[in-house]
Amino acid sequence: MHDRLTIVKVGGKVVEEEESLKAFIKDFASIAGQKILVHGGGRSATAMAEKLGVETKMVDGRRITDHEMLDVVVMVYGGLVNKNIVAQLQALNKQAIGLTGADLDCVRAVKRPVKEVDYGYAGDVTSVNTEQLEELVKNGVIPVVAPLTHDGRGQMLNTNADTMAAELARSFASTFRVSLVYCFEKKGVLENPDNDDSVIANLTSDLFSEHKESGVISDGMIPKLDNGFAALKQGVSEVYITNTEGLKNGFSSGTLLTID
Amino acid sequence: MHDRLTIVKVGGKVVEEEESLKAFIKDFASIAGQKILVHGGGRSATAMAEKLGVETKMVDGRRITDHEMLDVVVMVYGGLVNKNIVAQLQALNKQAIGLTGADLDCVRAVKRPVKEVDYGYAGDVTSVNTEQLEELVKNGVIPVVAPLTHDGRGQMLNTNADTMAAELARSFASTFRVSLVYCFEKKGVLENPDNDDSVIANLTSDLFSEHKESGVISDGMIPKLDNGFAALKQGVSEVYITNTEGLKNGFSSGTLLTID
Numbered sequence: 001m002h003d004r005l006t007i008v009k010v011g012g013k014v015v016e017e018e019e020s021l022k023a024f025i026k027d028f029a030s031i032a033g034q035k036i037l038v039h040g041g042g043r044s045a046t047a048m049a050e051k052l053g054v055e056t057k058m059v060d061g062r063r064i065t066d067h068e069m070l071d072v073v074v075m076v077y078g079g080l081v082n083k084n085i086v087a088q089l090q091a092l093n094k095q096a097i098g099l100t101g102a103d104l105d106c107v108r109a110v111k112r113p114v115k116e117v118d119y120g121y122a123g124d125v126t127s128v129n130t131e132q133l134e135e136l137v138k139n140g141v142i143p144v145v146a147p148l149t150h151d152g153r154g155q156m157l158n159t160n161a162d163t164m165a166a167e168l169a170r171s172f173a174s175t176f177r178v179s180l181v182y183c184f185e186k187k188g189v190l191e192n193p194d195n196d197d198s199v200i201a202n203l204t205s206d207l208f209s210e211h212k213e214s215g216v217i218s219d220g221m222i223p224k225l226d227n228g229f230a231a232l233k234q235g236v237s238e239v240y241i242t243n244t245e246g247l248k249n250g251f252s253s254g255t256l257l258t259i260d
Numbered sequence: 261m262h263d264r265l266t267i268v269k270v271g272g273k274v275v276e277e278e279e280s281l282k283a284f285i286k287d288f289a290s291i292a293g294q295k296i297l298v299h300g301g302g303r304s305a306t307a308m309a310e311k312l313g314v315e316t317k318m319v320d321g322r323r324i325t326d327h328e329m330l331d332v333v334v335m336v337y338g339g340l341v342n343k344n345i346v347a348q349l350q351a352l353n354k355q356a357i358g359l360t361g362a363d364l365d366c367v368r369a370v371k372r373p374v375k376e377v378d379y380g381y382a383g384d385v386t387s388v389n390t391e392q393l394e395e396l397v398k399n400g401v402i403p404v405v406a407p408l409t410h411d412g413r414g415q416m417l418n419t420n421a422d423t424m425a426a427e428l429a430r431s432f433a434s435t436f437r438v439s440l441v442y443c444f445e446k447k448g449v450l451e452n453p454d455n456d457d458s459v460i461a462n463l464t465s466d467l468f469s470e471h472k473e474s475g476v477i478s479d480g481m482i483p484k485l486d487n488g489f490a491a492l493k494q495g496v497s498e499v500y501i502t503n504t505e506g507l508k509n510g511f512s513s514g515t516l517l518t519i520d
Contacts, residue, residue: 048335051312071340075308079339080331083408083416087362091414095392097363102347104357104401132355132401141364141392148343154351156343 004033005137005176009165011040012184014244015081024183025085027247029092034137034176036168037096038145039085040161041077045069048076061220065120065158073158074100077146085144096142101125101149102156104132107164109149109157123149123157125164128171166227166236173235180231180239181251182224188241188255189225191216199255203241205229206260228257264293265397265436269425271300272444274504275341284443285345287507289352294397294436296428297356298405299345300421301337305329308336321480325380325418333418334360337406345404356402361385361409362416364392367424369409369417383409383417385424388431426487426496433495440491441500441511442484448501448515449485451476459515463501465489466520488517 008028014020028037046056049072057064065073082098089096101107101123109123133143145168147161162182169180188199191211200207208225211217217225228239240246242254268288274280288297306316309332317324325333342358349356361367361383369383393403405428407421422442429440448459451471460467468485471477477485488499500506502514 053311074343075335075339077339078343079335079337083334083338083360083362084414086360087410087416088414090362090365090410090412095365098360100343100346100358102343102350102356102358105350105355150347150350152350154344154348156347 002175002177004179005172006031006033006035006179006181007038007165007169007172008035008181008183008247009038009040009161010183011161014183014185015039015041016043020185020244021085022088024244024247025088026092027244029089029094031247034140036133036137036143036145037085038147038161038165038168039077039081040147041073041081044081045073045076048072059117059119062119063122063158064118065122067121070121070156070158074148074156078148082144082146089142089144094142095140096144097136098144098146100146100156101159101164105129105150105152106133107149107159107167108152109159111151111155111157121155121157123151123159125149125159125167128167130171130175134172134175160223162224162227166231169231169236170234173237178236179251180228180236181247182228182239182241183244183247184241185243187243187246187253189217189221199253201255203255203257204260205258208257225257229259232257232259262435262437264439265432266291266293266295266439266441267298267425267429267432268295268441268443268507269298269300269421270443271421274443274445275299275301276303280445280504281345282348284504284507285348286352287504289349289354291507294400296393296397296403296405297345298407298421298425298428299337299341300407301333301341304341305333305336308332319377319379322379323382323418324378325382327381330381330416330418334408334416338408342404342406349402349404354402355400356404357396358404358406360406360416361419361424365389365410365412366393367405367409367419367427368412369419371411371415371417381415381417383411383419385409385419385427388427390431390435394432394435420483422484422487426491429491429496430494433497438496439498439500439511440488440496441502441507442488443502443504443507445503447503447506447513449477449481459513461515463515463517464520465518468517485517489519492517492519
């Protein structure tokens, strides 16, 4: 029987506001056993770009990472957000280490090929090197991973945090019993976006297809769930969508994904 | 006989310019054996602060780190400069990891007490936790350390990079034969600031006192040398002041510090 490894991805408003981030970190720290945290940064990079006069360009909800925007995300995700989370975990006596994909060469990517859209310095993950991460995790260290990768030729790249978490989960599935948890500001996947309590407790892949078609599930939730279902198919034991509260009750208040 | 550990601190113009940084990284990577890199960031933080409209305040050549400036140095040193160095080392097939004092709880500090001047979020080092760093170094990993510390209560702090390097060197002196190398744009400590070839090959502590008094050695070089001589007294085997060239010839073109 493999050890359990819980990989939590946190993003959205939770990381943007100091108070909610603090509450999240406390609840994350209380999760038993070995764990990895993957964080986004979302609008904090957009806000910093604005201050610097760097224009944020989006196509279909995806950021275009030009050279200047890459510097901003490396600074904000890899520096500001990452180190503040690490320092706060240390304050709770949790041994943590902040990483990007370049550190320990843990996540390599390739600059997304230009087809209809040139996404700039966006990285599509090509390989996860679990060896060094596994050693840290087994020594009780919590890796805190920023959504940044490198191409092995000296170039940093910007990678979607949901994808980063799913890639890590998938890669650890052969050595750990992996739970992948997407933590954001809602209780879970909602049947009615206007009713925060309409959580779908158990989302099967069939139900997901239905809800996607009918429009019940839309926008940013779709790639997150696509990532989640793909991870399940690749050996990840459990995938949850939940809020900070869910971290305290074993994710039982959120949405559990299952394959039919 | 202990293993050798070379701790190189790089700063000044070397890190500010892309080309000189690239040349430095190549030469640093070629140093044989176990090594740690400590980097500054200098004017890159000042330039970023300017773009963000954050005022850079200095007293006697020391930066005052208010809350906004702390965010800038955490972003620039801990994010931008640090991760670009790591990615470039990876491109040379060197296994590297970027760290601040908060990561692995490796360097703790206390916010500098307010006496005549309030330095803000400046951190005076209180302890170096070598255990985890030593394991990385012995596994062939190169720690790349940004001049940032934490107070153990969730607060990041800004620490002078020369001091950071000296503290690490001192702390490793009981487990390694440590060489501490301050690498900057000049060949070494100069007898005549206008003659780049007037390198003092061997600077004894007595000669240092003399040159300090006469004004031959002045400004930013004084705290650097104070740090270097203090490290020697605390068990560090060798301290060199050199430029990138010096990394290729075993530091023989630079200045070697010795105690009388």
